[in-house]
Amino acid sequence: MNNEKTKKCKYCKSEIPADARICPQCRKKVKGGKLKWIFLLLVILMIAGAASGGKKESSKGSRSAGSSGEKTTVTPITYLSVSVDDMVAELEDNALNASDHYKDTYLEITGKLSNIDSSGKYINLDPVNSDFSIYGVQCYISDDTQRNAISNMKKGDTVTLKGQCTDVGEVLGYSLDIDEIE
Known part of the structure; x- marks a missing residue:
């Protein structure tokens, strides 16, 4: 006799209350199991995201790939020329607009060298004026050539860099991945 108020235990086949989580006869868990499927799905999504995300193109241009018989073309990057003075003024006026304007943009920036990290991972540029x-x-150094060029500089030097603005924040300012030091 199986109605809406009872169900059969999947282990011992006894009639048990429909809302029972543990079978009163065999004491095995009969309800649930959804959590493990949700967890498994999340793990699969994280693995897929890690496999597809975070890949950074190593060349200084965008590629258009064709079929195996076609040549790969590299489109040169166009850098927006701007001073750190202008960037800071825009950030102070409106951080949202500054983010919309500069984030993920390739920039050629000029500023005053204010900090050289002792580990050689980054430098900081402040407004010249x-x-x-x-x-x-905060400008992140990507290779030994850049590191060597910076090792010959001093705080207070005016520096021009090319790179991609990766972050804009009203607390810490801007982040830039350096492509070239001029």
Whole structure:
């Protein structure tokens, strides 16, 4: 006799209440199991995301790939020329607009070298026309050629860099991945 208020235990086949989580006869868990499927799905999605995300193109241009018989073309990057002074002024006026304007954009920026990281991972540029600034551009060094060029510089030097702006924030300012040091 199986009605809406009872169900059969999948282990011992006894009639048990429909809302029972544990069979009163065999004491095995009869309800649930959805959590493990949700967890498995999340793990699969994370693996797929890790496999497809985070890939960074190593060349300084965008490629258009054709079939195996066609040549691969590289489109040169166009850099927007801007000073750190202008970037900081725009950030102070409206961080949202600054983010919309500069984030993920290739920039040629000029600023005053204010910090050289001792581990050689980054430098900071501040506005040229300011002795003190809350905001600046943290520029990440990507190779030994850049590191060697920076090792010959001093705080206060005016520097022009080319790179991609990767982050904009009203607390820390801008982040830039360096492509070239001029």
